[in-house]
Amino acid sequence: MYRSYTSGDLLSELSRLQRQFQRYSNSSSSIRGFGRSEFPAINIGGTPESVEIYAFAPGLDPTTIDVTVERGVLTLSGERKSPLKSDSKTEAVHINERFFGKFRRAVSLSDDVDPSQVSAKYSDGILSISVKRRESAQRRQIDIH
Incomplete structure (x- = not known):
C-alpha cells in the first residue's frame, strides 16, 4: 500500500509532479528555486x-x-x-x-x-x-x- 522512496527516487518523483503541475497550471516556477522564466x-x-x-x-x-x-x-x-x-x-x-x-x-x-x-x-x-x-x-x- 505504501511505497518507500530513496532520496534519488524522491527527487525524481517531485520533479515529475512539478512537471505535471506546470502542465496544468501554466506555471514555470521550480521547486529548486526561481523558474527559468x-x-x-x-x-x-x-x-x-x-x-x-x-x-x-x-x-x-x-x-x-x-x-x-x-x-x-x-x-x-x-x-x-x-x-x-x-x-x-x-x-x-x-x-x-x-x-x-x-x-x-x-x-x-x-x-x-x-x-x-x-x-x-x-x-x-x-x-x-x-x-x-x-x-x-x-x-x-x-x-x-
Missing part, C-alpha cells in the same frame, strides 16, 4: 557597508534598463527586443528558448540601507548595483577610556 536572473549579497545586487542580463543595452528605488523596493525593468522576424512569411522559428519581451524584477531592501546611496554599473552582461548601508547601521568600534 525569471529574467534577469539575480544574485543578492552584502557586506557590512552595502547590499550588492547582480543582475545577469547579457545582450541588453544598458540604456534600456531602468533602476529605481521607491519605498524600500529596488526595481529593475526594461525590454529585450527579439532579433527574430515575426512577420516574415519565408522564415519560421522552430525553437526559441531565449527570453524576449518586457521584464520587471523587484527586490525589497532592508531598513538599514540608504536609498539615496545607490550606484549601478553594467559590464560584460552583468548589471552590478550597490546600495550603501546607513552609517548609523554600520558596525563601529567603541573606545573604552
Whole structure:
C-alpha cells in the first residue's frame, strides 16, 4: 500500500509532479528555486557597508534598463527586443528558448540601507548595483577610556 522512496527516487518523483503541475497550471516556477522564466536572473549579497545586487542580463543595452528605488523596493525593468522576424512569411522559428519581451524584477531592501546611496554599473552582461548601508547601521568600534 505504501511505497518507500530513496532520496534519488524522491527527487525524481517531485520533479515529475512539478512537471505535471506546470502542465496544468501554466506555471514555470521550480521547486529548486526561481523558474527559468525569471529574467534577469539575480544574485543578492552584502557586506557590512552595502547590499550588492547582480543582475545577469547579457545582450541588453544598458540604456534600456531602468533602476529605481521607491519605498524600500529596488526595481529593475526594461525590454529585450527579439532579433527574430515575426512577420516574415519565408522564415519560421522552430525553437526559441531565449527570453524576449518586457521584464520587471523587484527586490525589497532592508531598513538599514540608504536609498539615496545607490550606484549601478553594467559590464560584460552583468548589471552590478550597490546600495550603501546607513552609517548609523554600520558596525563601529567603541573606545573604552
